[in-house]
Structures are given as C-alpha cells and as structure tokens.
Amino acid sequence: SQLATAQEAAIDLAVEEINAAGGINGGPVEVIAVDESLDGDTAAAVNQLLDDGADMILGPVSSSGAKATLETLQTRGGIACSASATSPELTSLDEAGVLYRTAMSDAFTITHVADAISADAEAAGLAEGTPFKVSIVARNDDYGISVGNGLAAALTARGIEVEIVGYAARQSIFTAEAAAVAAAKPNDVVVVTYGEGTRLVDTLVTAGVPAGSIIGLDGIFNPDFAQRASNTDPSRLDGLRAIGSTGDRAFIDRLMATPNLTQLVFGAQAYDCAVIGALAAQAAGSSEPTGFGPQLAAVTDEGRSCSTVADCLQKLAAGEDVDYEGVSGGVRFD
Numbered sequence: 001s002q003l004a005t006a007q008e009a010a011i012d013l014a015v016e017e018i019n020a021a022g023g024i025n026g027g028p029v030e031v032i033a034v035d036e037s038l039d040g041d042t043a044a045a046v047n048q049l050l051d052d053g054a055d056m057i058l059g060p061v062s063s064s065g066a067k068a069t070l071e072t073l074q075t076r077g078g079i080a081c082s083a084s085a086t087s088p089e090l091t092s093l094d095e096a097g098v099l100y101r102t103a104m105s106d107a108f109t110i111t112h113v114a115d116a117i118s119a120d121a122e123a124a125g126l127a128e129g130t131p132f133k134v135s136i137v138a139r140n141d142d143y144g145i146s147v148g149n150g151l152a153a154a155l156t157a158r159g160i161e162v163e164i165v166g167y168a169a170r171q172s173i174f175t176a177e178a179a180a181v182a183a184a185k186p187n188d189v190v191v192v193t194y195g196e197g198t199r200l201v202d203t204l205v206t207a208g209v210p211a212g213s214i215i216g217l218d219g220i221f222n223p224d225f226a227q228r229a230s231n232t233d234p235s236r237l238d239g240l241r242a243i244g245s246t247g248d249r250a251f252i253d254r255l256m257a258t259p260n261l262t263q264l265v266f267g268a269q270a271y272d273c274a275v276i277g278a279l280a281a282q283a284a285g286s287s288e289p290t291g292f293g294p295q296l297a298a299v300t301d302e303g304r305s306c307s308t309v310a311d312c313l314q315k316l317a318a319g320e321d322v323d324y325e326g327v328s329g330g331v332r333f334d
C-alpha cells in the first residue's frame with residue numbers, strides 16, 4: 001500500500017484536471033478502486049473492476065500482480081496501464097498487448113545503480129588488489145530477487161565484489177541481517193526493499209553500517225524517510241542516497257501538497273497512465289478497450305506536442321493528432 005499512496009493521489013489529480021477540461025466523450029471520468037491483495041489473487045481484483053464497469057485498469061501495482069493478470073485481461077478484453085510494475089520480463093510475457101506501463105524496466109535501474117557504485121569505487125582510490133565490496137540486502141520475492149541478482153551480476157562483471165543478503169518479504173526484524181552486513185564491512189550497501197525499509201535501514205545504522213554507504217531504491221523514496229526510520233534522531237541517516245523514479249519537479253511539488261502523502265515514487269507515472277488512457281478514449285471516440293486500445297501508442301508519438309490535459313483535449317477536438325509529453329518524461333509506448 002505504501003507504493004500506492006502517491007499513485008492514488010496522482011490519479012485523483014489527473015481525473016480532476018480531465019473533468020475540469022470537459023471530461024471524455026461528453027461525460028465525466030470516474031474512479032473505481034479495489035485493493036490488490038498481498039496474498040490473494042490479483043486477477044480477482046481485476047475481474048471485480050471489470051465487473052464494476054471499469055473501461056481501463058490503472059495498475060496492478062506489483063510486477064507479480066501484473067504477471068498474474070495478463071491472462072484475465074486477454075480473456076476479458078481489458079487493458080491495463082501500470083505505473084510501477086518494473087519486471088523486465090513483462091515486455092516479453094505480454095504477447096497480447098494488454099498491459100502498458102509508464103514505469104521503467106528494472107533493467108534501467110540496475111544499470112543506473114551500477115554506474116553510481118562504479119563511480120564510488122573509482123573515487124575510493126583503493127590500492128591495487130584491494131576489492132571494492134558491496135552488500136545487497138534484498139527481499140526474497142520477484143522484485144528483490146530480480147533486482148538483487150541483476151545488480152550483483154552487473155557489478156561482478158565490473159570487477160566489484162558482491163554479497164547478497166536475502167530476507168523474507170514480510171520480515172520486520174533485521175538484527176541478524178544487519179550484523180552480517182556490518183561484519184562484512186562493505187564500501188556500499190544497496191537495500192532492495194519496500195515499506196519495511198525504514199526498519200531495515202535503522203537496524204543497519206544501529207549495527208554500525210555508515211548511513212553514507214547505504215543506497216536505497218524506489219521503496220524508500222519517502223519525503224520523510226529519515227523521520228520514519230529514526231524518529232528520535234533523523235540526522236543519523238544523513239548521507240543516505242535514494243534512487244527512484246519521480247518525474248517533473250513542478251508536478252512533484254503539486255503532489256506533495258496532498259495531505260498525509262507518505263510516498264512520491266511512481267506518482268508521475270500513474271498520472272500519465274490516467275491521462276494517456278483518457279486521451280486515447282477521446283481520440284477514438286470510444287471508451288471501449290477495443291476502441292481506444294489502438295490509440296494508446298498513437299497519442300504518445302508523432303503528433304502535435306502537448307503537455308497539459310486541457311491543451312491535448314483542445315488539439316484533439318480540433319482534429320489534430322497529439323503527442324503527449326508526460327510529467328514522468330517523454331512517453332513512448334511500443
């Protein structure tokens with residue numbers, strides 16, 4: 001749920017702007033929401049949304065959920081756009097073209113983080129024969145295994161010494177893992193984590209791991225992460241780095257104005273999913289997936305550039321082809 005809070009807020013912003021611009025195909029856009037169960041059948045959630053009349057699915061949140069819904073989407077003729085399903089294999093698994101995503105594949109994140117660590121290794125100026133050491137602390141689930149193993153392989157190929165420390169996806173106590181990392185004395189520590197990252201990072205620092213050596217990914221990209229991880233002394237986390245997908249700074253500032261927002265990551269991507277779906281439906285003159293589906297790629301490429309909902313809708317009303325430039329960056333669906 002923590003990875004979904006920014007997405008929920010962003011979708012609400014998108015719907016508010018779409019309706020302020022006149023809605024889609026002569027009517028207002030409405031949001032129907034169901035929970036994506038951690039232990040349940042995500043396909044059941046998608047079926048419920050479709051039964052409730054949803055024209056387009058925004059989600060699933062997780063890569064495993066996205067994999068589990070491909071068959072259901074194909075069977076029922078639905079279309080989904082995920083802002084946070086980042087597994088590289090989704091590109092090849094979706095043979096029917098029912099799942100779009102504005103989230104970058106983890107393959108890009110792995111390369112980016114490997115580049116950052118390589119820069120650290122070069123700056124360290126270690127004596128010849130002294131290895132630069134990295135510990136990767138990762139969840140034992142699709143996300144953690146994919147990113148953890150992928151990053152380990154990329155770093156190993158660059159001559160960096162890597163150790164992976166895994167933990168159960170629903171674990172909440174990390175004393176043993178933190179002790180193992182501290183004993184290894186790595187130069188950098190990468191945490192591949194979700195909401196439990198606050199406790200994991202705090203335990204690592206308590207065990208003696210310098211905060212400045214810790215690199216967190218999307219799961220720790222919270223505006224108040226330091227306060228949540230160490231309420232008594234947030235400065236203990238000074239130097240920690242967080243690498244995640246955010247988006248246009250002006251949009252992020254708007255998103256942060258949402259009351260009680262606990263997460264920023266993937267908000268821009270969710271906003272773009274909602275807007276692109278709406279523009280495709282307007283361009284097709286149809287809210288049926290079979291009608292607007294072919295327009296999803298078309299409204300993001302080879303047309304008049306537009307970056308706001310109102311401007312894009314005005315151009316469509318004038319009979320123009322549009323190229324939506326999203327708040328998450330230039331979107332190009334294949």
